[in-house]
Amino acid sequence: MVDSFHFYCIYHLINMKSSLTLLCLVVWVNVDASSAQTVCTGPLPNVPNAGVTEESIKEEYKEGAILLFSCNFGFVSAGRTSYLCEKQKWVVLRQGKCKPKPCELPEETANGHYTIHHGDDFVFGAVLKYTCNDGYQMVSKTDIRTCMVAGWSNHLPICEVVSCVPEATDGRVVVSGLPDDGGLIQYGHELRFSCPNPEHQLEGNPQVFCAAGGMWNSRFPTCEDVTCEALERINHVNVIGVPQNNNTMKYGHRLQFECSNPRHVLKGESEVVCSTNGQWSHSFPMCDEPKDFCGPPPHLINGDTVNRAREHYLNGESVNYVCQKYYILDSTLSHKTCRDGIWIGPMTCLKPCTVDEELMNAQNIQFKYPPDTNKLYATHGDHITFKCSGNSRLSPGSVGLRQECINGVMNLPHCQ
Template sequence: MHSLTFVKGQDCTLEQFLNSPLYNQNFDTSGLAATYSGGKQVRVGCNVGFSGFFKLICVEGEWDSKGRICTLKPCGHPGDSENADFQLEKGEDFVFGSQVKYTCHKGYQMVSRTNYRRCMAQGWDGNIPVCEAQQCPIINVDELVHVNGNIEEATFGNVVRFSCKSSSKVLFGSAEMYCDENGEWVGKSPTCKEIICTAPEIENGEVLEQIQEYKEHQILEFRCDRAFTRADARSPKCTKQGARAEWSPTPQCEPITCQLQLGLKGTSYEPAYKNTPECQEVTCSKRVPHVSWGSHWPQTLKSGEMARYGCKRGYTRKDDRNDIATCNRDGWHPNPLCEEKRCKKPHIDDANFIGVVRESYRQNEHIQYACKNNVIVTLTCKENGWNGIQSCSACSNVKVPNGFVVPYKDTLYYTCEEGYKLPTKGWWAEAKCNDIVSSELQPCIENTKCGDLIIPNAKVTVALPGESAQVNCKEGYSTKVSHFSCRDGKWDSNGVPLKIICTPIAKPCSPPRKVQNAVLVTPYQEEYLSNSTVTYKCRESYTAVGETTIRCMTGQWGETDIMCTPPAQ
C-alpha cells in the first residue's frame, strides 16, 4: 500500500507587498486582505488622483506582478482664454494636483471670480476665466467742441480727437486723448475760446495803440526806432495758426542797411571820395580776451585763414555747430563771434502773464504770471533758461484741512496729520489733477470719529455726523443689524461682518454658465438674487436657438438649451 502526501501552496501576505520593491505610495491598499493563498491574483487600486491597472500574483509564497503602476491622472489642456495667457503655477504638467494661472493681456481686466484652474480627480475645476477690455469713463466736453470718436463707451486703445466747431475759435487743451491700459484718459479735455492776440513787446520798436488784446483779423499798428525799419512791409494781423492765436507776420524791426554797387574785383571804395583806390591785402587783427569770448590768438591772420575760439559763461557762439572763426574781406566771421544768451518767451498752460510780454529776455530779467487759483509766479532768466517755473494745474495749490498733500506727475496724493484719519479704509488717497476740486477730496476726521459706513446692498443714513447710522437693505435682502453706533472711531456691528449685514431673502445664484459665441446683456455680478433673470445675446450674424432668458430660483438657474449657430455658408 502506498501513502499520498498533500503539499499546501505557500501563502503571500499584505505585509510582504508593503515591504517589497513592487509597492509605492500611490497604491490604495485599504481593500486588500492580510493573506492570500498561492496562485491567487489580486488587483490593487490607486489613490484619488491616480490611475493604473496593477495585479499581484502569489507564486510560491512570493508576490509577482503585471500591468501598469499608479501614476497621476492627466487633465488635458486647461483651455485658452481670449485676451489672456496662462502658465503652470503648480506642477510640471497638466496632471492631478497641478494649477494654472490666467493673466489678462495689457488693457484688459479679469471679470471672473477666480483667475486659476486646478486639475482635480474628475478634470479641471471651474470655468475658463474671462478678460474684458478696460473701459474709460465718459468725457464731458464743452458744447463748442467737435468730437471725433466715442467718448461714452471707449475701451483700451481708442483715440478721440477734438476740434472747434467754429473757425473763429481756438482749441485750449489736448487735441486728442486716448484710453490707456488702466482705463484712464491720457490728455486734458479741451475747450474752445475766442481768438485773442496780446500786444507784443517789439525790440527796437513800439506799439502805437493803447490796446492790450486784439481780436481775430485786427491789425497791429507799430513803428520802429530811428535807424531801424520793419522786417516785413505787411501789417501784422491777429490770425489763427493751428490751435493758437499769433501775429502774422511777426512784428519785428531790423537795422537799416544800404546796398553798395559791386566794385571791381579786388577793390573797395568809399562813396564820399573820388580818389584812385588803393588795393591792400585783407588781414584780420589779432584777438585778445574779451567780455564775451575767452580764447584768443596773438598773430594777425590773412583772408581765408581760420582760428578756433570759445565763448565765456553767459554767452554762446552765433553758429552753435562751429567753433571756428574765418578771416574774410569784412573781418572775422561770424560777427559777432559770441552772443549773449537770452531766454525766449515761455509758454505755460493755463497761465496769464502780467504786463507786457517780450519775445526774449536778458539774463537776470524777470517775468510774472498768474494761475487761475490767483497764485503769482515770478520767473528769472538764467544762463540755462527760465528759473522758477511752476505748473498752473489744479494740484499746485490744493490744501486738505488737518492733512497734507504731495503732487506727483499728474496725480495729487494726500493723507492726514497725527490724530486724524481719512473716512475710508486707507491711510492715504489720491486724485487726478486734470479737473480736481477741493470739495471732492476726502476730509480728514478725528480718530475718534467714524468715517463712511459702506454696506453692500444697503442704503445707509447717518443720523449724526460720524456718531450713529440707520441701515435699510435693498429689495430682496433682509437685515441682521439695522442700527449702528460709533465707538472709539469704529462702527459697532455687534460682531456681524459688514458684508453679510444685508443677506438675500432667498438663496442667490452664482454667475450663469458660458454659452459659446454669446454674451449676457446684463452687468456681471458675483451673485444674482432669486427670481432675477438674465438674457443671452448671440454675436453678430449668429442665430439663437432655444430660450435666451433664464431665471434664478432659490440658488439654481433654470435649464436652457440655448445655442448660437453660425450663418449658413
C-alpha cells in the first residue's frame, strides 16, 4: 500500500452578503501498489523447434512471470528453456535446445543400398531412398523410408533378381542359350540367334541379352526370305527370268542375259544367281561391239592367275586361275578365255570355314575328332563333327553336332 492525497474544492454561496466562498479540502487515501506494476508486452520469445507450454499461456504477463517452453513434435529436449518477465522485457533463465529425435541405424536391404535423400543424419524428418544393385529390381511399392517419432516408416524395400521372359519365335529361327530346365533367364544372360536355312537371312541383332527392368536390350530377330532385287533395265541386254509382277527374287533364283543385237558380244557373266545376304553372284553384264583382243584378265576374289598377266590377249587365248589356300574353285573350268574382246568363263573361289577354340568355348563344344592344332580350316563342302564339353547336353533348338561348311558359313551347335 502507498499513501497519496487528493484535493476537493466546494463552492458555497452566502446569500446574505452575496459573496462566493471556495472551500478546498485535502483528503489522504491509500492506493493498491499492484495497479502500478509493469507487464511484458509484445511478441513472446522465439525458441527454435519449441513452443510455450499450455500452462504458461496467459493474457497478460506481469513483472516476475515465468514463461516455460516445450519441444515441438519430433524433437527432444536437451535442457529446459524458460524466460522471466523483468522490467517489461523477457530475460533468459535457462537456455536449453530442442534436437530432432534420432532413429536407429537403418537396415540394409539385400542386393541393394540406400542413400540419404533428405537431411544429413538419421533424425526426425530424414528421408532414405533405396536403390537395387545391377541385375536386381525393386518389387516393393515404395523405395523410400522416413524417420518418424516411432521410427522408420514403411517396410524395408525388397530387391529381387531381374529376369526376362523369352519372346515367341517361329520355326525358322534357332535360339541358343535358353536354360535347359526352363528356369529363369537372369540379368545379363545372352541369347544367340541364327538361320540354319541358307534361303533365309537374319533380320535384327544376332545376340540379345536380358537388360535392366526385365527387358531385352533388343527385339528378337527373325529369319526372312533371302531376296535379290532386279537392277534397272540394261541397254542392249535381254534379261531372262525376271518375274512379271515382282521385282524381287528369292534365294537361288537365276537370271540369264543375252545381247539384243546379235552382232554384239556379252561382257560379263551370262548367268547370275541370287545368293546369301540378298546379293547376286556376279555383276550384271553389258553388251558391246566385238573386239579382236582383250585387256588384262579380270581379278578373281580370293584367287589369282597362275602366270603373270599381260596387257593384251588375242581372241581365243586363255588364262588359268588358282584359288588361295583352303579356297575351292566353284567351276568346271579353271581358266577364262578371251572372246570378241571380253573374258568369259564364270569362276568363284568358295570360302573355307574357320573354327577355333574361342568360338567353341563360347558354344560349350569340342571337336569330336581333334585336329593337330586348336584352329581348324574346313573347305567348302567339308563336314565337322562336334561334341558337348564335359557333362553338358545339346541345347533345345540348337543345330546338330555334325555341320557342313557352305561357302564360309558353318552354324555351330550349342551345348549347356
